[in-house]
Amino acid sequence: MAKIVCVLYPDPIDGFPPEYARDTIPVLNSYPGGQTLPTPSSLDFRPGDLVGCVSGELGLRKFLEERGHTLVVTSDKEGPDSIFDRELADADVVISQPFWPAYLTAERIARAPKLKLALTAGIGSDHVDLDAAIARDITVAEETYSNSISVAEHAVMQILALVRNYLPSHQWAAQGGWNIADCVSHAYDIEGMDVGVIAAGRIGQAVLRRLAPFDVRLHYTDKRRLSPELEQELGLTFHPDARSLARAVDVVSIHAPLHPETRNLFNEELIGSMRRGSYIVNTARAQIVDRDAVVAALESGQLAGYAGDVWYPQPPAADHPWRTMPYNGMTPHVSGTTLSAQARYAAGTREILEAWLDGKPIRDEYLIVDGGKLAGAGAVAYTASQDAGNS
Ligand code: NDP
DSSP, X not given: OXXXXXXXXXXXXXXXXXXXXXXXXOOOOOOGGGOOOOOOSOOSSOTTSOOSBGGGGGGOHHHHHHTTOEEEEESOOSSTTSHXXXXXXXXXXXXXXXXXXXXXXXXXXXXXTTOOEEEESSSOOTTBOHHHHHHTTOEEEEOTTTTHHHHHHHHHHHHHHHHTTHHHHHHHHHTTOOOHHHHHTTOOOOTTOEEEEEOOSHHHHHHHHHHGGGOOEEEEEOSSOOOHHHHHHHTEEEESSHHHHHTTOSEEEEOOOOSTTTTTOBOHHXXXXXXXXXXXXXXXXXXXXXXXXXXXXXXXXXXXXXXXXXXXXXXXXXXXXXXTXXXXXXXXXXXXXXXXXXXXHHHHHHHHHHHHHTTOOOOGGGEEEETTEEOHHHHHHOOSSOOGGGO
């Protein structure tokens, strides 16, 4: 029988379950491109329920305990005395979410001799040291596509919020003011702007598609060029690298995985090469940008705004400078864990567990590491030796 240790974010401060705003979520038939939605044998939660927090347990307890497995769920993940560290010692499976990552460093993997499966509930497995997982033949898997559109919607929202100065304007309204000049002194339309994405994978392409109707000029860079048909349909300008894109746009939205090629990509020099008053939205991973270079650029006016939902570490300290830097539209790491997204990645987590516990193959598109090497989606998006344990 397997022991599954699941690290999830804490319950809402007003208690669990919350009062839901809606009774249902839309039923989707497939992901863009045709990938099928998760296919677990059944579900023990109502799609639209808060399953991503500790009491939600990803809807897994009944299913696992009926089969005789042990499920431990905790949000206590930091330090050697944490419940996560204690339970890790004899865990067969670890489940973690990028929003509240249980960093599976090489040291932790060394202290988990039975660990065979590291499952990400969501997308982005850079909180797992992939080299260490490869060396120990630990399978790493995630639910590809489960929250890609959720993140794309968040990125588009944050681009509009920054350029239109939405959050400070809302503040004026909420505090009883009518300070139109204060609101609009920093507000523009995105119409006519140059907007670019770093990486046009699932999320990057969805952002491009959603922005096209805004009559912006769209740019992208990626390791692989998109088809000429898609470039033409969306009016895309391709750039061979981030450097070329950064100086050609007013807004950058980052959608690349964190790996050695992208770590610290937006440093002082690259940000300095952008047009004065550019905007950066980063819903990919915090360490793709230089934390302090972003703060300095906002203070000098080189950047007119920075938003995103990814921080390092997570959760960040109360005095993390991104909480208070000027013209920021930061949120906690929420874009990929809407109630809509949770329904999909919790179902996908169960699908993967069902396959793994029954000794059946995990869908190729869910795999990051398998059989001692990068595999499936991971073989496409990641590079080994990514120093991920520190991310
Ligand atoms: P995909 O794998 O679909 O796309 C990633 C793209 O990045 C691929 O096209 C890849 O190219 C490209 N790429 C990789 N390295 C580079 C590079 N150095 N320069 C340019 N392009 C590069 O991933 P998704 O779109 O689904 O997700 C992207 C990232 O978003 C995830 O890795 C994760 O970190 C983050 N994410 C954040 C979430 C959130 O809640 N905020 C939720 C989900 C994901 P190629 O295919 O040729 O390797």
